[in-house]
Amino acid sequence: MEIPKIYESDKTESKWYDYWMKNGFFNSQPDEREAYTIVIPPPNVTGVLHMGHMLNNTIQDVLVRRARMLGKNACWVPGTDHASIATEAKVVNKLKAEGIDKKNLTRDEFLEHCWEWTHKHGGIILDQLKKLGASCDWNRTHFTMDEGYYKAVIQVFVDLFEKGMIYRGVRMVNWDPQAHTALSDEEVNYKEVNSKLYYVRYKIQDAEDEWVTIATTRPETILGDTAICINPTDERYKHLAGKNVIVPIANRIIPIITDEYVDPEFGTGCLKITPAHDPNDYEIGIKHNLDSIDIFNDNGTLNENGGEYQNKDRFDVRKKIAKDLEAQGYLIKTEDHINKIGFSERTDAVIEPKLSLQWFCKMEDLAKPALDNVMNDNIAFHPPKFKNSYKHWMENIKDWCVSRQLWWGHQIPAYFFGKGMNDYVVANSIVEALEKAKAITGNAKMTVHDLKQDEDVMDTWFSSWLWPIAVFGGFDKDNDGKEIDYYYPTNDLVTAPEIMFFWVARMIMAGYEYKGELPFKNVYYTGIVRDKLGRKMSKSLGNSPDPLSLIEKYGADGVRVGMLLSSPAGNDLPFDSAQCEQGRNFTNKIWNAFRLVKSWEVKDFEQPEYAKKGIEWFENQLNARLVEINSSYDQFRISEALMSTYKLVWDDFCSWYLEIAKPAYGQPIDSTTYQKTLELFEALLRIIHPFTPFIAEELWHLIKERPDKDCVIVAKWPEAKKVDETITKGFEIAEEVITNIRNIRKEKNIANKVEIDLRIKKNQNTDTSFDAIIQKIGNISSFEYIENKVDNAFSFIVKSNEFFIPFSEDIDVEAEIAKLKEELQYTKGFLKSVEGKLNNQKFMAGAPEQVVANEKRKQEDALNKIKVLEEKLGSYV
């Protein structure tokens, strides 16, 4: 069989992915096995795969694949999120490009465009995941607007409403004037902005040329002022309390009130109050019973209260009004000022605090169990440091504004039967609503046409917080519950810390509210994928490589390894394609190891001692690595599990084992060693499979012909047997001897193919069981233990034993002496420090027994070595 020298990933990946799919290896049905469940964080339906997804989903796939091999019934549920505001924004833009204005469409027409867009783009990201090797149960693909899911969301809304946990009210909300919708606090990002502080004076009513000056960053809101506020303790202004002032330009009369809230140190110590456009002013307005004048339209232009500025944009008005104030002598001065301004997470528009009628969800009761069960580690965060910010958020949680003035999403199931604020019912369907409305109004003649459903939809997260329950039909009353009982609670959630509040916290709340139980046992937080300059990878910066071309270039396995090489949980991943290159090199290394093994000619003859010993060592070493690997996995230290796997393959197997086992050039290998090597290779393929599934499967089948269902993806994870420390230690000594031999070969320019002799003078009883390996690797023709030192030889010392390589030419005695002296000096220094400790009475009294014993052993070893070195030096004189 001709095997190419380079592993060709593109030829194998789709082949095996199709094969796995065909055999249904990704699919899961409840059975008697233990379930292992992950629900995917559903990506936005209209998105494409980015590097963050790559990292996130690689981790999930690694966990799922290993769980499957551990004999669990692994179920990874994929799906997408309708992403209400993001998708709606995209569709609006797309229509705009086609010359269609959303305003001219009916709701149904617009939704049709949304669905079209969803169907066109929805599958892209899932297909990309397949290229990465994601072993999701695709039969279970869900979408947050699927019929059943939609029903569940409505049902939860109705339920919470009936429990009194959802209410409707006028509140100051974050208004996005571009998307024309309210946003939750979590959807607002605050950024520092250079702005100006305008000092504006207001004339005191009925006074001769008496003025009061306020400082504001938003002069346009003067048109909405309904009071001036001062601190009651402020001596400068005390006398003004109760008087009235005239609002410049608007020429309205407003009162001067006092409130502790005002900081006398800031600005002039006088604050203008605009209850309709500032959250604090709103509070003060309520407290002092002030009027509230809304001056903005929903799109950020001024409304009829804006007078001559009506229909102009808020930022234009700011400039214009500043000029006008100046011209009319109201503007005293302006100062540069840095303040924080809220921006919409989705549209990046400057948020306008705005009074509006919205739906809210009470959080206090929901938050309690969600906080407690994270703090007590019933739900474990990895890394645990995220518990801190989770706690802080949960303890200061505010009610959740769940309504959005959008069309794409789950429409709020409130049905209005009259014009009043409270003339509505909340119901699962319009039929149900009609019954309720009839009951309330006593109007038996009412029909569905008398009902008008609330136009708004719900926040996207109001659907995704139900994900771990809804994907298993947990809200469907007609469902037999077999699925939800079996798969819920899920095991691990892998997600980004950015959505800890948006999503993770709320899933936990929903879990306790609706299942009385946690939704997952572990939350693994990934970091942010950054470029070499430390910038977040994003489409707008154009610094993100295309995942699919990476896969094309390095292979999916190579990319997976590259992503995981240095990404401990919670740490950002500084991405460098060199890491994928390393990953690809790793797959190639395995490939070539396989080529070597397959190239051997096999014959029946007695197994050489070195091979026997090599197998004994490697089996032990494999167990040792397996213990490390399992422990790393159990602690969610995926990068460390990968590194141990990497070393097992590269260092232990390729660099040591294969070099030991391989026959001399042109010579055959004995069948025992050959069979054993294949067995060991299979064990390696199992262990690498979660990280590099494609090449593992390819080699699994190249090793031998197998029945259909015999695939590494469903093979058993190897069992870690007890590690024999004497083997580990013994081999370490052999390694040290071999390294010394290699060094001498290199220093003296003795090619590896030139055989040499080795003589050993034993001064200490050490493990000799790997002598055959030293002989093989060192290419030693004659290997003997002797009593006396050898003249004219290169020499070195390992564990007080002297090794000699006799050489016909004269050796450089001076150099040998210098080397010995140096080593002697070091050892003496070492001894001194050890004896310093042993002579310290406080150390002897305070240190534990074991530590003292160790120091004593170190002393003994050092004394021994000094003796050998001195004798050796003496022999040169």
Next chain:
RNA sequence: GGGCGAUUAGCUCAGUUGGUUCAGAGCACCUGCCUUACAAGCAGGGGGUCGUAGGUUCGAAUCCUACAUCGCCCACCA
């Protein structure tokens, strides 16, 4: 403004309750090799007073206190 976390080799990170070979790994780097599985490779090697300053201790990367720098989260100062 409040809180949290970090600072260990050029880079990315390990380092479990202070005490064995505790100063480590991978990559990068340097040297020598196209040796017959792999140059996407092999063999060997250099490199850090563990952010700074104090303190506790027989002993500190590890514990304590300040300070410095960076990052994250939260927050209504106009």
